[in-house]
Amino acid sequence: MSESIEETCRRIGPADRAVLEAAQARQLSLTKPPGSLGRLEEIGNRLAAICGLPPAVPMAKRLYVAAADHGVTAEGVSAYPREVTYQMVYNFLAGGAAVNVLARHARIDVQVVDAGVDHAFPPDAPLLHRKIVRGTANFVYGPAMTRGQAEQSVLAGIDLARAARQDGIGLLGIGEMGIGNTTAASAITAALTGCPVQEATGRGTGLDAAGLARKAAVIERALAVNRPDRGDPLDVLARVGGAEIGVMMGVALGAAAERLPVVADGFISTAAAALAVACCPPVRDYLFLAHRSEEPGHAALAGFIGQTPILDLGMRLGEGTGAALAMPVIEAAGRLLAEMATFEGARVSGKAR
């Protein structure tokens, strides 16, 4: 690991326990029965522990959508052809993808990052040009990336989190696009959590049963060939990850270093977040999991990170769509803590017994 990633990790401390407790105490003074706002209370308290009590609201919100291609698509692991990655990037730039609609709805700034798409975008295309590879190598035969490339992708993400802080962003999200990247995420899940490949592997964008079996076999081979070192998250990223996963891992690390809350979208984003937590455990304090993905490996990642998804809407699209739905809920939790009246202030009687 380069000094620079290490440096970032050294800046990361746990969220503020004293502020968390102060937020918990404040919840009891607000005009509602104790605990009646359920997870909104827990989310609000966590926000306070990250960014202060009361949380500064409303929050400027940004979603980084990182895109990259994957050499492993040569193994027939996806229901969609590889060119869909760059085609969807153009769709993002035109504002027509699901994530664009949901982000407009929630007033979230979407920034598209070319982390490693196998396509030459025009230099003036309104995306963040951070191309590290033109698609990874097929990790069935060896590492997806060199360690240097993996490191470069993480550093790019750390830099994006710093830029978000400088731009006054209060809540960050990470999402992705990359045909083949559920295969990488499942491999990371198995490598990092020890979850069996069968349980970590799902149908992605819509494989049939034969496709699913092929995908699991590909992942088994990739893990046998690469033998990623779970004690070394950058090794896992380089061997069976992807460039967009590295960028998202970097955003998660950088967000924690900047004391910014960061929302992981679905399965692939959560795999990136889990790599960041493996790199630096206190990162988990800054992470919110947007929703329960339909991908079966997601549960193992959520357990590894130690956070519970907020929404459960049967989604499995990625792009940041789940994050775009969860970010306003997180912000709402912050606003409740910041804006609700107290029993005393509103002259409302407390519990009778």
Place this chain on the structure above:
Amino acid sequence: MSESIEETCRRIGPADRAVLEAAQARQLSLTKPPGSLGRLEEIGNRLAAICGLPPAVPMAKRLYVAAADHGVTAEGVSAYPREVTYQMVYNFLAGGAAVNVLARHARIDVQVVDAGVDHAFPPDAPLLHRKIVRGTANFVYGPAMTRGQAEQSVLAGIDLARAARQDGIGLLGIGEMGIGNTTAASAITAALTGCPVQEATGRGTGLDAAGLARKAAVIERALAVNRPDRGDPLDVLARVGGAEIGVMMGVALGAAAERLPVVADGFISTAAAALAVACCPPVRDYLFLAHRSEEPGHAALAGFIGQTPILDLGMRLGEGTGAALAMPVIEAAGRLLAEMATFEGARVSGKAR
């Protein structure tokens, strides 16, 4: 049942099956794997069947928060004193309650309805004055309301739905405030669904075990004394319901008559919605259940209505707080259907196999 409620019911037809199918077909043309938006697709399709394809977005959103008092509070069924009902109405009017914060966040117009609060609000207080009773009678000894009062409360709600349509509202929500009203809602649940009282009764705003047992016993007595007729929803409302529940039932009926989607908040609102469905089964097509309430009777009501809650955040506050969180999700589902690019339009390749 008065001719006027019957007239309203006669105007209610099922949502448009052909439009539902057209929406399902359109989902397949949008740039995402089929089904990958999970429940957002189902919600968007239902919206289209109610109000047209594509749904008109963005939607003006309104939440009616109906308040009333309950004579059964004399039995010690609530953790909070009765005066909290009117105190919270003032809190709503001052904008300090949880529902106000969440509604501001989601740009929802909140209108507070005095359906039967035991307090004389000043005539110029900015609420909708629809007081039918100054608190219901204690239904342990006989009906909570006369049939005429129950009918009047429903008609007031129908009128509010009509007003919403005239004001250009596209999405309605119902929420409530009323110390003691989980007791009424549990009695309605048992009466309407046949669910045992034990399973329909929960801790409300925070009863202890002894309080919970007392509450269940009170409900058993109320049902034995009143013997509500489950084939006659207005009888159930009059005997063991409440004025705010009647108003919400009316809003649900009126919304269906106006072909407006309507979101039931939590346990009590869903009890009102279930009464509307019992009155006129096609109402279920216009109903969305905001969230899974922590109150145990909610599941029986959801089953009776035949809809699945959208969110599950461990909430049990009422007021319309769950509706205020779910309404933007429902609107988002409509926007996806209306605004997403198609594979053809965005030149994105389809499934490879």
